[in-house]
Amino acid sequence: MSADFYLGKLQELVGGTITELIRSGDDYGQDEFFGLVITMPTGLRKTLVFLADDEGNAPGRFEIAPDEASYALEHPATAAAATATSA
Numbered sequence: 001m002s003a004d005f006y007l008g009k010l011q012e013l014v015g016g017t018i019t020e021l022i023r024s025g026d027d028y029g030q031d032e033f034f035g036l037v038i039t040m041p042t043g044l045r046k047t048l049v050f051l052a053d054d055e056g057n058a059p060g061r062f063e064i065a066p067d068e069a070s071y072a073l074e075h076p077a078t079a080a081a082a083t084a085t086s087a
Contacts, residue, residue, distance in 0.1 A: 009064060013048065016040045022047065 020037035035049035052060040 006062075009062075012064065013038050013040075013046065016046065019045070022049075 016038035018036050019039040022035045022037060024031070024033040033049050033051065035047055038046050038048060040046065047063075047065045049063045049065070050060065051063060
């Protein structure tokens with residue numbers, strides 16, 4: 001795909017503010033992903049997740065999902081607090 005395709009997808013985030021850093025779980029044997037929560041001026045929150053190709057030898061990809069999509073990522077501080085309270 002051309003760079004213009006990816007720039008077009010990222011265009012919808014222009015004007016938003018990065019409000020959180022997120023990550024997927026770090027369970028053994030599971031892939032771990034990182035991303036950003038971007039809050040738009042309207043209040044809508046979108047999640048930008050950085051993905052890698054299967055072999056890990058290409059620039060990778062990204063996915064944009066509205067926060068309401070319940071993407072299975074969590075804020076690191078929230079995860080640490082949950083772990084501390086359950087210990």
